[in-house]
Amino acid sequence: MEKHVTVGVILALTMILSTFPATASLWEHSEESQGRDGTLWANIPGAPSTNQAQMPLPFAECAIGSHQSPIAINLTSNLIPITINPKTQNPDNNPAAEPERHANSLHIRYMRSTSSIEGANIGKNEDNAYVFRNTGHAVQVSFSKGYPGKLFIGRELYPLVQLHFHAPSEHVVITDKHPSGKQYGGELHFVHQRDDGRLAVLGVFLDDSKHYGENPILKKILENTPRKHDTYNQAGAGIALDPSKLIPGESGQVFTYAGSLTTPPCSEGVSWYVLSEPLKVTPAQIRQLDEFFPLNSRIVQNTAARTVEIHKDLQVDHDHDHHY
Numbered sequence: 001m002e003k004h005v006t007v008g009v010i011l012a013l014t015m016i017l018s019t020f021p022a023t024a025s026l027w028e029h030s031e032e033s034q035g036r037d038g039t040l041w042a043n044i045p046g047a048p049s050t051n052q053a054q055m056p057l058p059f060a061e062c063a064i065g066s067h068q069s070p071i072a073i074n075l076t077s078n079l080i081p082i083t084i085n086p087k088t089q090n091p092d093n094n095p096a097a098e099p100e101r102h103a104n105s106l107h108i109r110y111m112r113s114t115s116s117i118e119g120a121n122i123g124k125n126e127d128n129a130y131v132f133r134n135t136g137h138a139v140q141v142s143f144s145k146g147y148p149g150k151l152f153i154g155r156e157l158y159p160l161v162q163l164h165f166h167a168p169s170e171h172v173v174i175t176d177k178h179p180s181g182k183q184y185g186g187e188l189h190f191v192h193q194r195d196d197g198r199l200a201v202l203g204v205f206l207d208d209s210k211h212y213g214e215n216p217i218l219k220k221i222l223e224n225t226p227r228k229h230d231t232y233n234q235a236g237a238g239i240a241l242d243p244s245k246l247i248p249g250e251s252g253q254v255f256t257y258a259g260s261l262t263t264p265p266c267s268e269g270v271s272w273y274v275l276s277e278p279l280k281v282t283p284a285q286i287r288q289l290d291e292f293f294p295l296n297s298r299i300v301q302n303t304a305a306r307t308v309e310i311h312k313d314l315q316v317d318h319d320h321d322h323h324y
């Protein structure tokens with residue numbers, strides 16, 4: 001019985017994968033992988049159709065996974081579980097978010113770091129360092145192996161490995177005022193990975209308004225990220241950066257659920273934590289992100305009855321000794 005199931009799955013995967021051109025290669029390293037080759041999510045069997053789609057690629061989990069990200073976070077008191085996915089217009093079982101029952105504390109302890117020009121070797125560096133990187137699909141800061149910044153989920157420790165930006169936001173928030181989901185100008189993802197491979201991503205919305213001042217940390221990142229795809233900044237050594245300054249505060253709520261990476265390979269088993277309080281940026285800063293990568297956001301996926309829990313126990317440590 002089990003064998004038949006396995007064979008069936010393999011056949012299904014083979015059928016899905018064989019519909020993609022043989023030239024398609026890994027997200028991180030291919031020119032085709034930049035979302036400009038006209039291949040849409042809509043062309044992936046099982047993926048929701050969309051006009052806003054822009055992410056290509058032959059990764060089966062993106063198409064057939066049931067715990068995919070991003071999602072629409074339902075903050076209405078509407079408990080009727082069947083809603084319409086605000087982006088895909090497909091029926092979705094999207095229950096209202098509810099208070100977390102297990103109440104793990106969430107503790108952000110990011111430290112300041114200093115830029116290096118060693119490019120891809122940063123992953124082996126035992127010192128506290130980082131590099132500015134244009135991945136080909138996002139503006140990114142990648143941290144060294146020795147970078148001491150961490151996220152604590154209860155007693156579990158997740159080292160920060162990179163942060164990157166999407167514009168517009170990937171998650172949307174359904175409220176009574178925004179029944180089809182509020183989308184922000186952008187979204188920042190802090191990606192944490194433990195030695196055993198487990199992933200936790202912290203999402204921060206970027207709210208842009210002409211009434212807000214320029215965010216100085218985002219400014220520093222935009223100025224130093226190379227324009228050329230799949231490259232590292234090879235000149236900007238010694239630039240101090242404190243990622244804790246990209247956390248808007250501890251006063252808001254945190255929405256947590258089980259999801260996936262939002263870019264191929266779309267791996268599931270990712271613990272998501274999305275802050276309700278956005279980071280304030282200017283419309284010009286969102287435009288600058290757009291100039292790097294217009295629309296590098298994945299459309300919301302069906303929640304499919306997953307529960308989003310609301311977390312309130314957030315603590316943020318700031319590196320007070322230095323002002324960067």
Ligand SMILES: [Zn+2]
Binds near residue numbers: 164166189262
């Ligand atoms: Zn992301």
